[in-house]
Amino acid sequence: VLFDEPMAAWGAYAIPGQPAAVLLDRSGHERRRWLCAFDTAEVLDAARGL
Amino acid sequence: VSRLRWTLVALLVASTALFAVGVTAERSDSDTHVDVTTPQAEATGTEQEGAHDESGESGETEAGEAHSETASGETDPEDERVLGVDLESTPLLVLAVLAGLGLAGLTATRLGAPARLPARSNGDRAGLGGPRCPRGRPSVRRVAHRRSVARDQRRGPASRRRRRQRPPRPANRGAGAMKRLIAPLILLAAVGIALVLTNGGGRVTGDAQTAGPVVPAVSVARLDGDGAFALGELASAKSPTLLWFWAPWCEVCNHEAPAIERLAADAGGELAVVAIGGPRPGCQRSRVRRPAPAAQPDRVV
16 A cells, blocks of 8 residues: 555556556556446456456 | 459559558547546536535445446557557558558569560661561551551651650550559558558557556555555566555545455455555545545555
């Protein structure tokens, strides 16, 4: 659990609000994102597909 | 055979044009899909839910679930591929240009080559003992031409000069110009397709990329105060990583935090979860009654 006081990571990923989630593959590339509430089962399925 | 070649070239040009149009249409669809995720769309959804909350029909939890229905703006990486081709790959541009160059050269060689007639010297042009056409009898037109040349020989050099100054036939000139245009046209089509496939000719948003940007060189402090975590480490992770952005005063975040914690536990080695909190408001600003800032960071994950 991190706390980004300067919002640097938020800015780097262009996160407009919270909660939000960004799925990265093993090489760190963004593969998918969700804004606000989302289904965790969907996230797990997407991660298994990478 | 010549008509067959022209037909093949026309089919090739038409198919490349149709392919380019199809790729462009698919690209515009992808852009439209991505635009759903813009902050303006989020703000609109927030305002609608804010009005819903004011009517007193639902609490914060219900509002969060309702908001999840509007969170369908996630991008699907499969939409960003065309025929399984990675649109962002630069080698594709090189391959397409090389293929276009090769095709153009082949076409220029085949269509721009002179007719396979035996070479004739000046003496042969006079029709005095030169090689004859190897296939069949000479045509009436060729015989007439030879007679004309022989007549010019008898009349003297002034007549030959007049013949040489005669302008070429328009039909032959047009066909030659068309043949010379084929190679540049095919090359142009190949370059155009390459530009479209590699996003050189269109707008690309961050979400529309097949594989998004590499993790930024940012270090974020740990909530427990034990140093910082460099996001660059995620570039060589053992498993996919979920970055979850939250805020301490965000009710939806607090409602979602246990599910995120369960997700991290259930996923095992299949998924790593990194929660990144932030102090400033975002899309929840208009409908969440904010408690004192940073009052409940320990409630999240």
